[in-house]
Amino acid sequence: PPPSRIAPGAVHLPGLLSPDRQARLAAACRRWAVPLRRVRLPSGGVMSVRQACLGWEWTPYRYRRHHRDGGPVAAFPAALGRLAVECVAAAYGTAGDFTPDVALINFYAPEARMGMHRDAEEVSPAPVVSISLGDTAVFRFGNTAGRGWPWRDVHLDSGDVFVFGGPSRRAFHGVTRILPGTGPADIGVGVGRWNLTIRQTGLAV
Numbered sequence: 001p002p003p004s005r006i007a008p009g010a011v012h013l014p015g016l017l018s019p020d021r022q023a024r025l026a027a028a029c030r031r032w033a034v035p036l037r038r039v040r041l042p043s044g045g046v047m048s049v050r051q052a053c054l055g056w057e058w059t060p061y062r063y064r065r066h067h068r069d070g071g072p073v074a075a076f077p078a079a080l081g082r083l084a085v086e087c088v089a090a091a092y093g094t095a096g097d098f099t100p101d102v103a104l105i106n107f108y109a110p111e112a113r114m115g116m117h118r119d120a121e122e123v124s125p126a127p128v129v130s131i132s133l134g135d136t137a138v139f140r141f142g143n144t145a146g147r148g149w150p151w152r153d154v155h156l157d158s159g160d161v162f163v164f165g166g167p168s169r170r171a172f173h174g175v176t177r178i179l180p181g182t183g184p185a186d187i188g189v190g191v192g193r194w195n196l197t198i199r200q201t202g203l204a205v
């Protein structure tokens, strides 16, 4: 399937990653995402998605270089940075000066969701690269004004890449559901979905 531009700066690249690359990334996620944490929100809620971070730890609503228990956050892998640069170039024809320094690794069990939000803790206006592995997600791409309509629901399948840049970088978005059992059987994800987002914080170490 060809790339599709969902909105200015928002480019969906279906099946950009081959099954072999998906399998290797899924294996890397299992190594990187230890421990997978349940993120507690200041509201008192707990996110249904479980998360691990590389390079910086995201906590609501800021990035930290050290975990709240004091240990350093695991390094951001250079290979993941190169992959993200490749994805931005595939979306826009050029990666510009994109120099990512953080990856958030989210695991969605079949019942996990992500409410409508925007990603605003990064100081840099650089794009976000999103990679999906495993079960298909129903991704809701909204607007920059608020959580409500208009939005567009897009299926994100295993191996899809989505690049959010330019005017789409601060759009509201969420995941309304996971479609269990839709992922490829042979990439080693099993039930559930991994989502990697690779970003440039613009923060100084």
Ligand code: MD5
Pocket (backbone or CB within 6 Å): 104, 106, 114, 119, 128, 130, 137, 139, 141, 142, 164, 168, 169, 170, 171, 172, 173, 174, 175, 195, 197
């Ligand atoms: C996901 N993750 O499918 C999504 C994919 C998150 C998150 O939302 O914050 O971990 S990333 C979607 C994204 C990122 C940055 C901007 C926009 C969408 N956007 O403007 O729509 O688990």
Ligand code: FE
Pocket (backbone or CB within 6 Å): 117, 118, 119, 173
């Ligand atoms: Fe987000």
